[in-house]
Amino acid sequence: MEQNKNWQSFGELNKSEAYNKEVNNEFNEELPMVEDHSGFLQAKAPRRDFLKYLGFSTAAAAAAASCEMPIKKAIPFANKPEDIVPGIADYYATTYVQDGDVVSVIAKVRDGRPIKLEGNTLSPITAGGTSARVQAAVLDLYDTARLRFPTIAGKEATFEAVDKAIAAELKGGAVIVTSSITSPSTKAVIAQFLAKNPGSKHVTYDAVSFSGMLLANEASYGKKVIPSYHFEKAKAIVSLSADFLGTWLSPVEFAKQYATGKKIDEQAKVPAMSKHIHFETVASLTGSNADEKYLCRPSEIGAIAVALLSAVKGGEIAGVDAKLKAGIEVAAKALTANKGAALVVAGSNDKDIQIVVNAINDVIGANGTTINFGATVNYRQGIDSEFAALVDDMNAGKVNTILFHGANPVYTWPAADKVKAGLAKVKTTISFSGKLDETAAVCKFVIPDHHFLESWGDAEPVTGHISFIQPTIAPLFKTRAFQDSLLKWSGDATEYTSYVKNYWSAKLGGENGWNKTLQDGVINPATPVVSGATINSSAVASALIAVNAAKASSKIELALYQKVGIGAGQGASNPWLQELPDPVTRATWDNYIIVSPAMAKTLLNIDLNNGGQADAYEVQPPKKVVKLSVDGKSIELPVLIIPGTHPQTVGIAIGYGRAESVGKAVVGTGKNAYPLACIKNGTVNFSCADVKLEVTGATYPVALTQTHFRYDTTQGNRTEVMKEMTFAEYVKNPKEILEDREAEAKPFGGLANYEKDATIYPVYDRPGIKWGMSVDLNACNGCGACVVACNAENNVAIVGKPEVLRGHEMHWLRIDKYFSGDMENPKVVFQPLMCQHCDNAPCENVCPVAATNHSSEGLNQMTYNRCIGTRYCANNCPFKVRRFNWADYTGADSFPDNQEGEVNDVVLNMNDDLTRMVLNPDVTVRSRGVIEKCSFCVQRLQAAKLDAKKDSRPMADSDIKVACQQSCPTNAITFGNANDKHSAITKVRVDNPNRSFYVLEQLHVLPNVTYLAKVRNAGEGEEHAEKAEAKKEA
């Protein structure tokens, strides 16, 4: 097999000088050692000093230790509730709701504190999947920036005072501005409020709205709704810049569906795989996963949609350049070949483009198969023009009272100044924000709402699917449910808690039905209905005219995008999400301008094909700052060069530059890009044509992790970590990878004898249990949910930007991103890499104190209390998965000096008593100077074994799910006892012999993690071109 040449950095691609130097170093920085040859006594710490310090510290330690032991108290309950056992976690079904996003979850509550969220497998929508933001939500509960009491004009007030003051203000009506509300009972509460307070109205406002699609569906189908999508039924998927795996509409749901079509059944007689063609403006998560990717400008999306419509109808393709034309041809071919099992989605917020997309979907038979109008979704309901009208009303002084819940327009509306000016003219402004966000800061009354983990409630993400919210902890602060305020102000004495209960008990057959439903957390419709909607073709004609009329630009364009972790800005104050390397850029803690390698050459004068210049860009964190100006607005941000971006398009993430009052994590991280958006045809348009870029001469450090933990071994370099092939190659010879591995192991007696014959060490028995993991690279889309899940489960420390800059990040699980092929539009593979728990582990042999050694169950154990911090193990680890605690990130040491000046405010804030409530009490909090790494969630393994022992039965797969596996929306990770013939891990390995491989297998470290090779359904067209080129060279 022709191995694709994988690369992670430009230096690696060029084998540059700095790359060669760096790969041999474990740590990015020089060690602070001063070489001193002036003689022993003249040294900075001569022998006498050494002895003095030694004597003093021994005496001090002895004195400290011989002091009286601190007296610890053991305080039991006064009245222990029957079903609570201290030390045993309780699990409650609830729902993650953030603005319109809904994911059914199970909250793990340990001794009264929710500490971890897991997906609820009873929900058919997400089926146990979560996202990075869901995983991080539990940390928001313990955010020190949360408001602790209601305020009037910034001063603490009681609820009674607030109610009294507001009651008088509601006459003449009020406007309620909310983000999309998925809760049926909340909608009923709002309706009741509107009825009781005549002249009131409710405006739904989404920061990143789907107005274009809602209006388009109204024009096409007569219904202002968003249908549900079924990517799992689609054999051909075309996305016009819709990031449906990362941020578009319902990524957890779509990731699960998408992976269904991407997983390969090796046992099937005819292997099948869906094909995904992506038109991309700025590199995105979805684009990175696509089988074929074509780069375009944001302004070309309309033309592509029109051309695609024409092509699927069998017509001509016009109005696009040759490269895109080829792409549209491939797309049209795939779509028409799979009529009834095809799907086109577009990320555009332009009504006309969405109407054209509707027309395409109608032609390819998606309507009623992969697009279901029988079950519409409620994730996004906001119409931009309604809010725009409200802003005008406010400025005209027509609004008397305004209430904000979820919506934060002072930050997210493109013309934020207008909102601010308007609010100044509104007499009574009320915010229900849990934090003092940008809008709450200019409101007179702030009545903080509960966190969702403290709330009662419900959500209806998809028509007929109800997901319930129940509190997992009593409210930490003096907060009140938004609905309670509304009920009170509409003269209803019912508390929202009983309101929800009454609302549903009646429908669910009383108390028992309600309790059962709360336990499950969800109600699902008995039989899912899939139906289409009749399209109104007259709308298409006018839409086509409008789209064609839009001028194609030839200048540089800007695309604003959302990051997987930060979203529209909700994740910005969460340190876990800020430190999560963005899957696409692998950068943390900032936003920046993304440019293509081609633009880097013209704009920054960096030729990445030149090793030296690549190094100059890549080795040091400071990046050149560029001033971007458009329509009289400008922003100065550092530039990152990300392959897979259109040469004439630049990208900036929204969601940064938040007010400092929302949390320590936002201080000094990025700039607000919302003002760069514009309103076009009545909807907010997140792209701009004709932007100007100027290099400022300044630099700004960006904490980029792509080049961290890279390595090269003498036996073979890391390109061999990754194995990938095209689907065509796989169909031709499924055993290709297996044959390669066989050939490699042949000198050592073949694969069967490889373990025994290739070593001088004895082979150890693994009686009973041998833990094993398998990661399907076809299912993994790199979303990062596992990384945050690992943070939460294993108390992995946040280190802050300055430390990430030095390569000190602590993530036990990282998602490596590999490029291959053309630098401008490369193929991308994601590979989650954690400790491989090698049976012949190189780290174990070099530890001078045996702090890391092997267990009889195949675990590579790390014992923190024995570790003396030599870091030999980290140096000797071929996968670079061991992490060293360079400073006291967790506050576990008793010496304050280990934190002062070493860590920033964000890290210190993680040690606050409130924030520390999120820690998992079953996992040791590591102190300075020790190594740590993935433990295969050993605390969960031990708990699973104990559960089985308590019941006197063998362990089952259902007993154990490691944190990363549990969080994964695509079930890419399988884990279990490989000695058990019936376990899932054994089944995966037996069923997928052809694609299974071990990373760096030739080193004979014998990992316990298998990977299933990436198979990409890349086009035959591309292949032909490549082969032709190869022939020419030959």
Add this chain to the structure above:
Amino acid sequence: MTILRSLAKIVSIFLFITLSSSIGNQLNAQDGKSLFSQNCASCHAVNKKLTGPALAGVEDRWPDKKNLYAWIKNNQAFLKTGDAYANKLYNEYNKTAMNLFPTLSDKDIDAILAYIKSVPAAGAAPAGGTATAAAPAEESDSTLVFGLLTLILAVVALILLQVNSNLKKLSDDKSGIPATEPVPFYRNKAYIAFIAIILFIAGGYMTTVGAMNLGRSKDYQPEQPIYYSHKVHAGVNQINCQYCHTGTYQGKQATLPSVNVCMNCHAAINEYKGEALKRENGDVVDGTAEIKKLYKYAGFTEGQPWDASKAKPIEWVRIHNLPDHVYFNHAQHVNAGQVACQQCHGEIQKMGEVKQFADLSMGWCVNCHRQTKVQFKDNGFYSIYEKFHEDLKSGKIDSTKGITVEKIGGTECQKCHY
């Protein structure tokens, strides 16, 4: 001969019957003991009135055994039959409802009754405990003896050395070797070096032992907010440990009882009438006054119904402290491992105020893991260790040693440190 042979036959049959029946009885009583402690012990003792009556002689008190079965399984239903004895009993115990035990079979109840019969009447001291308690005292005695012996031998050696040097001097004088200036023994370099080395070794040893004992607190016995005597509760009154320490079988923590658990009994038991309570220093404790302290925490006024919501938690001083980097789970040891409480906590049923029995050091843990057998055949979890089961059968593994905790990885780091 034939007579002898038939005699032998009769004797052997008789022996067989008696033996087998006695074994059967024993099994019965053993099952009964565990059933008793799981189901009954929280409210009943054999020889003592607790929440419920003392159970010794219970079979004789009930006219019909069938009624007894019915009563135990569902006392509420049985009360409704209007049985006179049952109703009398119910009223006698302030109409405190007994728990229902629908899962107990007649056989189980027989086993429990057999156990109750097998328990000797009050006053008969349990054997065995005293011998082990005496052992540590002997040990300390012998160190003293060894120390004295060493000292005497050292003095003898010193004297002999002096004698030797004097004799040498004498013989030197005789053979005319000029006498060197006599060096007093305290300036003798050999002595000084010898003593220095001894001091260094002894000092080093003591420092090491001392350092190793830092942070360990064997025999720690702090004063508690209430003088709570395990001797009175678990010893004399034989209340099952799990009646109060409810988490022991389920989770990591054994858990301390909440105030309402204390009040289950102490709402009725308001004075202490047992043997005088004494602290280790000989101070006499007024048991009744200690019960009143409990009432203060509980917010209970005698003679009035208790409002549980007024209770305040009791702030006990924690005795058994493990470092943060150690994971210890009670259920693993007591439930899965069937380890008795006393193994780690000492003879708690004889302690007044609790004292830390073990040093809770890692060496102490690991030693036990090396020696203790797991419930290899009884617990279904271990069925996955097929190889060990085969080796046990084939005799490759010594079945008397069995499968120890160490054998299945119980001394590996990440069994306790993660």
